[in-house]
Amino acid sequence: MRETLGSIGNVTTTEEATTTLCAEVECVEGWRTGVGLLLRFPTEGAAEYWQYVIGGDSIRNGRVILDMNGLELTVDQRRLAVDLLFPGRDW
Numbered sequence: 001m002r003e004t005l006g007s008i009g010n011v012t013t014t015e016e017a018t019t020t021l022c023a024e025v026e027c028v029e030g031w032r033t034g035v036g037l038l039l040r041f042p043t044e045g046a047a048e049y050w051q052y053v054i055g056g057d058s059i060r061n062g063r064v065i066l067d068m069n070g071l072e073l074t075v076d077q078r079r080l081a082v083d084l085l086f087p088g089r090d091w
Contacts, residue, residue, distance in 0.1 A: 012080060025050050027065075035081035036068035061085045 012034035021030030021039060027050070029040040041047040041063045051060045057068040059082070066085045073081065 012077075012084075025054070033081075033084070035073060035077050035084065036066050036071060038084065039065045039067065041065070059085060 013032075014034075015032040016030075017032045017037075018027075018030045021027065021032075021037060025039060026046070027039040027041050031038040039047075039050070041050060044063050047060055047063045047065055051058055051065050054065065054067055054069065057071075059066050059068075064085060066081055068078070068081060
């Protein structure tokens with residue numbers, strides 16, 4: 001996830017927040033971004049479980065969850081969020 005976030009610093013805000021975010025959801029890495037929280041889990045099973053727990057406006061790719069709950073995002077911001085979660089994916 002760091003490689004992805006490192007390349008988007010000029011597109012949206014990023015702030016490493018593993019200590020705070022992972023204390024709540026047992027992830028191994030957490031970032032606050034302008035388009036939501038990115039949370040990386042130790043296994044896909046853990047990520048799947050926490051996606052159910054977080055619910056609402058969250059999506060998952062493998063071991064990473066993007067939590068957009070509570071944010072009012074434009075279509076362009078949501079597109080950026082999906083592109084961050086699925087880097088390199090040819091839709």
